[in-house]
Amino acid sequence: MARRLTIGSFNIQDGGDCYIIAEIGHNHQGNLEKARLLFKTAAECGVNAVKLQKRDNKALFTREMYNKPYEHENSFGPTYGAHREALEFGRAEYAELQRYARELGLDMFATAFDISSVDFLADLDMPAYKIASGDLRNVPLLKYVAKIGRPVILSTGGGNMDDVRRAYDTIISINQQLAILQCTSSYPAEHHDLNLRVIETFRQEFPDTVVGLSDHENGIAMATAAYMLGARIVEQHFTINHTWKGTDQVFSLEPIGMRKLVRDLRRVREALGDGVKRPLPCEADSIIKMGKKLVAARDLPAGHILSDVDIAIKSPGDGLPPFELERLVGRQLARPLVEDATISFEDVS
Secondary structure: OOOEEEEOOEEEEOOOOOEEEEEEEOOOOOOHHHHHHHHHHHHHHOOOEEEEEEOOHHHHOOHHHHOOEOOOOOOOOOEHHHHHHHHOOOHHHHHHHHHHHHHHOOEEEEEEOOHHHHHHHHHOOOOOEEEOHHHOOOHHHHHHHHOOOOOEEEEOOOOOHHHHHHHHHHHHOOOOOEEEEEEOOOOOEOHHHOOOOHHHHHHHHOOOOEEEEEEOEOOOHHHHHHHHHOOOEEEEEEOOOOOOOOOOHHHOEOHHHHHHHHHHHHHHHHHHOOOOOOOOHHHHHHHHHHOOEEEEOOOEOOOOEOOHHHEEEEOOOOOOOHHHHHHHOOOEEOOOEOOOOEOOHHHEO
């Protein structure tokens, strides 16, 4: 079975470009205009999709967690519940951002953290659903999202292979449209904790499933490495300015980083080529300039029998290549040659 997933109009497959998601999360700070600016800037960077996060906070958190004091420099409310509510968009904001994403040519979807949020997003007809690492073991939520019938992108941070297999079996038995992302649930994640070879493990374990990377690293190089290992979806947190208020801002890519990430991921697919070794037109001038040919080592008369000392190897490489040397030795010159004259097979008997 082919490893393929379609989101919007983009076909994600092994031989294609990487599907790049700018994870906006709550970096919009609960401000619609900032969200629009993030969308616009992400589109200018060349990403394929923008992603938000949707929570029904009172249903999601225990009363104790919801009411827990949450007063620090990145808080938007005196309690954790108030903080989360301040960052949450409702239907009007989502509908406006959907419209704007279409105008920008972007796919837009969200991570659903609970059942009512799945319903909220389904009512807006999202093109895909993201499942956060924290819900890798949440089989009831996985089943509920799978039944929507849209592509499901599953992050796997903090899990083991049994967790991933369970989630895979749960979703795939209902919905064949699944992608699995290697993820390290640390914010930011250090490079030595990324364990990118899990991408290869996932590809072997789930040969019919698109594999990708949800990257929380401060940088862009590891996403390119992930593509080389077979990742065809890359999700990166995105912001306009690291100094904006919010816990995710510090490890999110700013526009210059996102543009470079997109550029490099597009280039690496082209750079892989087709695997056929052959000279390329772009190499022709350089190879002639740096290459070598066989020339007369000194003035040689007609009738001379060529020996090794009569033939020199010099640039440019616009004549017989050095590997033809042995085919000239011992043959008789049909015409005289001056020093440095190019030797061809027409010059010998």
